[in-house]
Amino acid sequence: MQGDKTNVAFVAQNEKPALPAPVTTTGPMGWVMANLFSSPLNVLLTLIAGFMLVYSLPDLYQWAIAKAVWSASSYDECRSLSPDGACWAVVSERAGQFTYGFYPEHLRWRPNLAFLLLLVAIAPVLYKLPYRSALLAFTAIYPLIAYLLIWGGLFGFEFVPSDKMGGFLLTMIIGCTGISFSLPIGVMLALGRNSNMIFIKTICVGFIEFIRGVPLITLLFVASTLLNYFLPKGWDFDLILRVLIMVTLFASAYMAEVIRGGLAALPRGQYEAADALGLNYFQSMRLIILPQALKISIPGIVNTFIGLFKDTTLVSIIGLFDPLGIIQPILADPNWNGLVVELYVFVAAFFFIFCFAMSRYSMYLEGKLSTGDHR
Known part of the structure; x- marks a missing residue:
């Protein structure tokens, strides 16, 4: 107590509304601050990585996409069409x-079918699906089905x-x-x-x-x-x-x-x-x-x-x-x-x-x- 003044503790009578979280802790900005600028070392590494990307990405884009050749019958044709671009025509x-x-080309439907059935076989292993027990039974016999489709030699399948x-x-x-x-x-x-x-x-x-x-x-x-x-x-x-x-x-x-x-x-x-x-x-x-x-x-x-x-x-x-x-x-x-x-x-x-x-x-x-x- 000092003079006529008295220190009285204040007690809130009503619930105060919740304040929004700081902008730097949520959303995209929060992710950036937590993962890229959380410490001086991370700031330095982020700046170095950003400089390297800015320096290399334009040239990489020009080589891989902008100047690339997507259709050609030979390497020489690729170079004649674009001397500085990638030759994706070979792919x-x-x-x-x-x-x-x-x-054999006329039998390639067999490995294609085997791959599609592979997706069916691994689905019940990776995720919980309806009729999972029946699907797991198919998963158990899938190796035999895949062998028959890919190698053949049985049931009239060409080996x-x-x-x-x-x-x-x-x-x-x-x-x-x-x-x-x-x-x-x-x-x-x-x-x-x-x-x-x-x-x-x-x-x-x-x-x-x-x-x-x-x-x-x-x-x-x-x-x-x-x-x-x-x-x-x-x-x-x-x-x-x-x-x-x-x-x-x-x-x-x-x-x-x-x-x-x-x-x-x-x-x-x-x-x-x-x-x-x-x-x-x-x-x-x-x-x-x-x-x-x-x-x-x-x-x-x-x-x-x-x-x-x-x-x-x-x-x-x-x-x-x-x-x-x-x-x-x-x-x-x-x-x-x-x-x-x-x-x-x-x-x-x-x-x-x-x-x-x-x-x-x-x-x-x-x-x-x-x-x-x-x-």
């Missing part, structure tokens, strides 16, 4: 080779040998097969490595450590040259089949370690709770442990899938014509001799689209299952 001219390799397959078709065959089978095999290997049964644990540990200690290219050479020596006389595995086996085993070993990390991240109380409920080993794994471990492991699982999909390009070293392998016969054609950059950019764009899609689905799945710390 449209050799689109069939890039997509199917040397697959197509593996040396006729190439391009993106070969990449999808190897990538999808490896991704589909490496996950369940990886789960079994991870569980076997954590098993108390010394025989099973020793086998799983030995397999995982051996596969992880050998480069994939070495396994591919084994698949292409040595595997037949270990088979009974008169037996002969198709080359692509041998590659599929090696790629799947290679990815399974890495997948096992990713899932083992998810199992190790679970609190011990989850295992004890399963025991307290009276669940046996298989029930506890199916209902409690594995769902949580797989949810934790989503980033690592998808990262392994992306690495596997990109590693399919290694098959070009053993003579299979994947998208990178297809480039060599194209360059051997006198009409397109000297054209290099556009071919590799096109293949890189293909892999980027598929890998980016897998990455975005991983983020969607993490958010849907509330994996991690979402603040």
Whole structure:
């Protein structure tokens, strides 16, 4: 109290209206401030990246779009039409080779149908759909349907040998097969490595450590040259089949370690709770442990899938014509001799689209299952 003045606390009699959030914390401006200008280092990096984009994008646009040639019959014709632009005409001219390799043209409806059915087969795995049980039953038999459509040889379907397959078709065959089978095999290997049964644990540990200690290219050479020596006389595995086996085993070993990390991240109380409920080993794994471990492991699982999909390009070293392998016969054609950059950019764009899609689905799945710390 000072003189005649008295300090009296003010108590609001009515609820005050909520004030809008600061402009710099919400909407596009909020995203910019949080992601591009949140610290002095981020400001510096943003300015450097912006300068590089401003410096390079105009020239890149001129080369890739404005001055590009989209229709021509040879590299020389491209250069005569536009000396400084990209020659995308080779992509449209050799689109069939890039997509199917040397697959017979009159039978290309078969891999097209197999790809459409693949979308149907993976839909119930990725999303919750009506009649999911029936769709999952179709998913289980899809590998047999795909084999019949792509290779043929049964029910009157003309047989197509593996040396006729190439391009993106070969990449999808190897990538999808490896991704589909490496996950369940990886789960079994991870569980076997954590098993108390010394025989099973020793086998799983030995397999995982051996596969992880050998480069994939070495396994591919084994698949292409040595595997037949270990088979009974008169037996002969198709080359692509041998590659599929090696790629799947290679990815399974890495997948096992990713899932083992998810199992190790679970609190011990989850295992004890399963025991307290009276669940046996298989029930506890199916209902409690594995769902949580797989949810934790989503980033690592998808990262392994992306690495596997990109590693399919290694098959070009053993003579299979994947998208990178297809480039060599194209360059051997006198009409397109000297054209290099556009071919590799096109293949890189293909892999980027598929890998980016897998990455975005991983983020969607993490958010849907509330994996991690979402603040």
